[in-house]
Amino acid sequence: MHITHLKTGITKPVFVELVNPEDFKLITKKRYWFNWKVEKGNWVYKLRIEGSDDILGVMSLVYIKEEERVQINLLAVSKENRGKGKEYEGIAGNLIAFACREILKLHGIRGCVSLVPKDILKSHYMKKYRMLDAGYQVFLEGSSLLKLLRDNNV
Amino acid sequence: MKTNKLNKKYTPSELAESFVFRNTLTDKQKAEAKKQLAEARTKVRKNTTEETKLLASVLQLRYQMEDYASSSTYDSNLTFAYFLRSYIKLKYTINKKFASDINIDETELSQLLNKHRYPSEKTIIRLEIHSNKTIPALSWYKLLEKEKEYELQNDMVMREKEVKYVKNKLRIG
Numbered sequence: 001m002h003i004t005h006l007k008t009g010i011t012k013p014v015f016v017e018l019v020n021p022e023d024f025k026l027i028t029k030k031r032y033w034f035n036w037k038v039e040k041g042n043w044v045y046k047l048r049i050e051g052s053d054d055i056l057g058v059m060s061l062v063y064i065k066e067e068e069r070v071q072i073n074l075l076a077v078s079k080e081n082r083g084k085g086k087e088y089e090g091i092a093g094n095l096i097a098f099a100c101r102e103i104l105k106l107h108g109i110r111g112c113v114s115l116v117p118k119d120i121l122k123s124h125y126m127k128k129y130r131m132l133d134a135g136y137q138v139f140l141e142g143s144s145l146l147k148l149l150r151d152n153n154v
Numbered sequence: 155m156k157t158n159k160l161n162k163k164y165t166p167s168e169l170a171e172s173f174v175f176r177n178t179l180t181d182k183q184k185a186e187a188k189k190q191l192a193e194a195r196t197k198v199r200k201n202t203t204e205e206t207k208l209l210a211s212v213l214q215l216r217y218q219m220e221d222y223a224s225s226s227t228y229d230s231n232l233t234f235a236y237f238l239r240s241y242i243k244l245k246y247t248i249n250k251k252f253a254s255d256i257n258i259d260e261t262e263l264s265q266l267l268n269k270h271r272y273p274s275e276k277t278i279i280r281l282e283i284h285s286n287k288t289i290p291a292l293s294w295y296k297l298l299e300k301e302k303e304y305e306l307q308n309d310m311v312m313r314e315k316e317v318k319y320v321k322n323k324l325r326i327g
Contacts, residue, residue: 116177
């Protein structure tokens with residue numbers, strides 16, 4: 001898994017792991033938009049560049065075992081990595097790919113990653129992350145999920 | 155209100171590259187969403203090829219191997235032999251055929267599967283090639299390394315056996 005530094009074009013290996021209880025002090029609304037403390041009961045992951053402690057993105061997953069699915073409940077990249085002036089490209093894609101990895105590890109081909117998009121963003125998730133349309137939700141399963149893993153070298 | 159601020163600052167494409175927002179569906183919509191997703195997933199499953207299923211199974215095994223190898227726990231069941239056996243079962247019903255496909259002797263494969271020997275580097279490379287690089291040689295190697303580390307650390311019999319070969323032990327510590 002890699003992200004690209006946009007100014008230099010240099011790619012850097014990244015690492016995704018569960019947040020520590022202390023991390024909740026660092027993942028503030030100011031830098032990561034949401035109140036992450038309320039996600040404590042979910043699987044909350046952070047992305048950082050290998051060898052660095054700085055958290056560049058956070059994702060909260062809800063595991064629905066009986067449906068062999070994880071739902072991306074919340075995701076945010078750090079403030080400096082959003083929009084036109086962002087430093088790194090690929091943070092959200094790698095987090096979503098990591099969710100795919102985790103569900104594939106647990107349920108193989110039957111594993112599914114889904115999210116409930118805002119209407120205005122639905123087509124963008126589908127285009128950017130190969131997500132499939134399921135009405136209120138978009139999802140990855142089967143070949144679409146495997147392709148996202150391949151796209152992100154997971 | 156807060157999200158409006160984001161809508162002004164970023165384009166929809168930029169928002170999709172930066173956020174997934176909490177869902178605001180009503181209970182009725184949630185029930186409908188669940189039904190829609192189940193239907194869409196059924197369609198996907200109907201169209202999934204055997205090749206895709208096999209790729210998913212091999213990747214699943216790889217992730218399980220890698221996570222175990224990098225974990226701090228040791229499980230005597232999760233050996234190289236265990237994962238190799240699981241890998242073979244994904245496509246073969248007869249071990250002999252697999253041994254032939256990676257050009258190793260059937261006896262050698264049997265010894266690997268029964269933990270009577272460790273694989274050579276050549277065998278590990280052949281496993282990588284056989285999986286079309288889906289499981290890298292390094293993933294097999296790290297698994298093996300973990301097993302060897304544990305054995306080295308806990309082999310008291312060998313320590314007792316080897317002590318007679320060592321003279322002038324450093325008198326420190």
